[in-house]
Amino acid sequence: VAGAVAAVRALADPVGEVTGTWRRPNGLQVQRVRIPLGVVLMIYEARPNVTTDAAALCLKSGNAVILRGGKEALRTNLALGQAAARGLAAAGLPPGAIQLVDTPDRALMLALLQQDELVDLAIPRGGEALIRFVAENARVPVVKHYKGVCHLFVHAAADAKKAVKIAVNAKAQRPGVCNAAECLLIDRAAIGLLPQLGRALVERKVELRACPESLAALAAAGVAALPASPEDWGREFLDLVMAVRVVGGLDEALEHIARYGSLHTEAIVTQDISTAQRFCREAEASAVVVNASTRFNDGGELGLGAEIGISTSKLHAFGPMGLAELTAQKFMVVGDGQVRGGS
Numbered sequence: 001v002a003g004a005v006a007a008v009r010a011l012a013d014p015v016g017e018v019t020g021t022w023r024r025p026n027g028l029q030v031q032r033v034r035i036p037l038g039v040v041l042m043i044y045e046a047r048p049n050v051t052t053d054a055a056a057l058c059l060k061s062g063n064a065v066i067l068r069g070g071k072e073a074l075r076t077n078l079a080l081g082q083a084a085a086r087g088l089a090a091a092g093l094p095p096g097a098i099q100l101v102d103t104p105d106r107a108l109m110l111a112l113l114q115q116d117e118l119v120d121l122a123i124p125r126g127g128e129a130l131i132r133f134v135a136e137n138a139r140v141p142v143v144k145h146y147k148g149v150c151h152l153f154v155h156a157a158a159d160a161k162k163a164v165k166i167a168v169n170a171k172a173q174r175p176g177v178c179n180a181a182e183c184l185l186i187d188r189a190a191i192g193l194l195p196q197l198g199r200a201l202v203e204r205k206v207e208l209r210a211c212p213e214s215l216a217a218l219a220a221a222g223v224a225a226l227p228a229s230p231e232d233w234g235r236e237f238l239d240l241v242m243a244v245r246v247v248g249g250l251d252e253a254l255e256h257i258a259r260y261g262s263l264h265t266e267a268i269v270t271q272d273i274s275t276a277q278r279f280c281r282e283a284e285a286s287a288v289v290v291n292a293s294t295r296f297n298d299g300g301e302l303g304l305g306a307e308i309g310i311s312t313s314k315l316h317a318f319g320p321m322g323l324a325e326l327t328a329q330k331f332m333v334v335g336d337g338q339v340r341g342g343s
Contacts, residue, residue, distance in 0.1 A: 001048075001049050001052050001080075002052075004049065004052065004053050004056070004300060004305065004306040005052055005053075005056045005306075007300065007305035007306060008053075008056040008057055008060050008305040008306050008323070009056070009060070010305070011060065011304075011305045011322075011323055013060065013323075014034045014060075014061055014323045014324050014326075014327050015034055015035065015036060015061060015062040015327065016033060016034065017033065017034045018031050018032070018033055019032045019033070019034065019329060020032040026338050027335065027336060027338060028333055028334070028335045028338055029333070029334040029335070030331060030332070030333050031331070031332040031333075031334075032329045032330070032331060032332075033329065033330055033331075033332050034324070034327040034328070034329055035062075035327060035328055035329070035330050036061055036062035036063045036326070036327060036328075037061075037063050037120045037121050037326055037327060037328055038063060038064070038119075038120035038121075039063065039064045039065070039066065039118060039119050039120050039121075040054075040058050040063050040064070040065045040066070040119075040120065040121050040122075040123065040308075040326065041065075041066045041068065041112055041113070041119045041121070041122040041123070041140065042054045042058075042065055042066065042067050042068065042122075042123050042125070042308065043068045043109060043122065043123070043124045043125070043126075043130065043134055044067075044068070044069055044070065044124070044125040044126055045069070045070040045072060045125070045126030045127060045130060046070055046072040046073055046126070047073070048069065048073040048076040048077050048080060050069070050125060050308075051067055051069060051076075051077045051080045051081065051084075051100070052080055052084070053306040053307065053308065054067060054123075054308050055067065055080075055084050055098045056305075056306065057305075057306060057307075057308050057321075057322065057323060057326055058097075058098070058308070058326060059093075059097060059098065060323055061323045061326040061327055062327075063326055064094075064096060064097050064098070064099070065097070065098055065099070066099050066100075066101065066112065066119070067081065067098070067099065067100045067101065068100075068101040068104075068108075068109055068112065069100075069101075069104075070104055070126070071104035074102075074104060077100060078100065078102060080100075081098070081100030081102075084098045084100075085098065110137055113134060113137050113138040113139065113140060114138075114139050114140075115139075115140065116139040116140050119140045120140070120141070121140065121141050121142075121143060122134060122138050122140050122141070122142045122143075123142070123143050123145065123308055123309050123321070124142065124144065124145060125145040125308075125309045126145075128146070128147050128236075131144055131145065131146055131147075142313075143309070143311045143313050143315075143316070143317055143321070144311065144312055144313045145178070145309035145310055145311060145312065146262055146263070146264070146312040146313075147178065147236040147262050147264070147312075148177075148178030148179055148180070148182070148236060148262060148264040148265065148310075149182050149183070149234055149235065149236050149260060149261055149262040149264065150170070150178075150179060150180065150181045150182055150183075150261075150262075150264055150265040150266065150267070150294040150297075151181065151182070151183045151184075151185055151253075151256070151257050151260075151261060151266050151267070152166065152167055152170050152171075152181045152183070152184050152185065152267045152268075152269070152294060153185040153186075153187070153247075153250075153253045153257075153266075153267065153268045153269070153279070154167070154184065154185070154186045154187060154190055154193060154197065154269050155187050155190065155250065155253075155268055155269060155270035155272065155275055156187040156189035156190045156249070156270075156272075157270045157271045157272040157275065158187075158190055158193065158269040158270050158271065159269070159271055159291075160193050160196060162269055162291055163193060163197060163269045164193075164196055164197055164200045166267070166269055166291070166292065166293050167181070167184060167197050167200065167201060168200050168201060168204055169293040169295060170267065170293045170294045170295055171184075171201060171204075171206055171240070171242050172201065172204035172205075172206055172240060173293075173295060174295065175237070175238065175239055175240050175241075176238045176239065177238075177295075178236075178264060178310060179264065179265050179294050179295050179296075179297045179298060179310070180238070180294065180295065181242065181267070181293075181294045182235065182236055182237050182242065182243060183233065183242065183243040183244070183245065183256075183260070184197065184201075184242055184243070184244045184245070185245055185246075185247050185253045185256060185257075186214065186244070186245070186246055186247070187246075187247060187248075187249055187250075187253070188213075188246050188247065188248050188249070189249070191213075191214075191217055191246060194214060194217045194218060194221075194244075194246075195217065195218065195220075195221030195223055198218045198221070198223040198225065198244070199221070199223050201242060202223055202224055204240070205240050206240045206241065206242050207226065207240060207241045207242070208223070208224070208225035208226065208242055208244050209225070209226050209227070209228040209229070209232045209241065209242070209243050209244065210225040210226070210227065210228055210243075210244040210245075211228055211244065211245045211246060212227070213246040214244045214245060214246045215227055215228075217246075218244075225244070228243055228244070228245070233245070233256070233259075233260045234259070234260035234261075234262075236262070250275055250278065250279065253268075253279075254279070254282050254283060257283055257284070257285075258284060261283075261284065261285060262312060263284060263285050263286055263312040263314075263318075264285055264286060264287075264297070264310065264312055265285055265286065265287045265288075265289065265294040265297040266279075266283040266284075266285040266287075266288050266289070266294075267288070267289035267290070267292065267293070267294045268283075268288075268289070268290055268291075269291055270290070270291070276290045276291075286310060286311065286312060286318045286319035286320075287302075287319050287320075297310065297319065297320065298310075298320060299320035299321070299322050302320055304320055304321075304322030304323070305322060305323070306322070307320040307321055307322055308321045308322075308325075308326065309321050311325070316328070
């Protein structure tokens with residue numbers, strides 16, 4: 001917790017950053033400059049580290065934040081909120097810059113979501129039910145941190161050792177988070193790798209739910225697996241469970257991802273550069289990963305210090321939200337007496 005706050009503190013202040021400068025033919029000088037969003041309402045569930053991550057990110061980016069955590073970690077959140085208040089006082093900053101809602105009452109959350117003249121952005125982070133509730137009841141803009149149905153595609157040109165290492169990490173290192181892989185897609189031309197992949201996953205206590213073709217290949221190698229049901233495709237298990245499907249190459253893998261993915265993270269294992277490049281262009285997700293684990297789609301891992309969430313919306317942020325994503329941009333226009341239309 002403290003390390004993430006320190007990492008955010010060490011980052012450059014985004015407010016006032018000039019992201020573009022150009023001069024128009026009429027002599028006008030135009031700049032785009034980052035500014036704070038205003039008041040951010042953060043609604044989240046069980047993880048108390050979100051309290052400090054969101055507070056640090058919002059404060060650093062010049063925003064005020066209202067933190068509404070769940071009942072699961074209420075006392076921890078209150079203690080962290082008190083620590084933040086002491087920090088604000090010691091720094092001479094406004095005490096209202098970080099405010100913690102001290103009750104998990106859903107009626108109060110609903111009231112906050114109606115404050116479209118006071119709250120500039122709501123960010124829900126938690127289970128699908130919470131995110132749907134916020135999106136359906138808010139009168140303020142919402143950036144959704146939606147579910148992570150992340151796929152790992154093992155291409156025909158995959159390196160076997162890399163594929164096994166990545167699959168195990170993506171699924172088993174921390175299965176209950178949104179950037180864990182939920183479905184293994186294996187190229188039919190690489191099905192010979194499936195027993196090795198399946199064995200490594202089963203050794204980590206992963207339950208495999210396989211399509212008929214992959215089930216037969218696993219059974220022939222003595223690797224335990226269950227038949228997949230139609231509901232297993234596109235499902236966020238958040239557990240040591242993984243769907244497995246054989247696909248007929250890159251096209252079919254991309255079709256599966258387009259149908260069942262959640263715009264979160266998609267990964268490919270391949271040594272073929274052109275295949276990797278096409279996958280990066282065409283797989284629709286906030287992050288596409290080549291020859292590495294889906295677990296890297298994380299603000300801290302991508303160099304953002306921490307994240308306030310991983311947006312699966314495309315407006316205004318897409319992917320892990322760090323300091324830059326907690327700003328808007330305004331135009332600054334400087335002239336020397338110019339008027340439009342010549343008069």
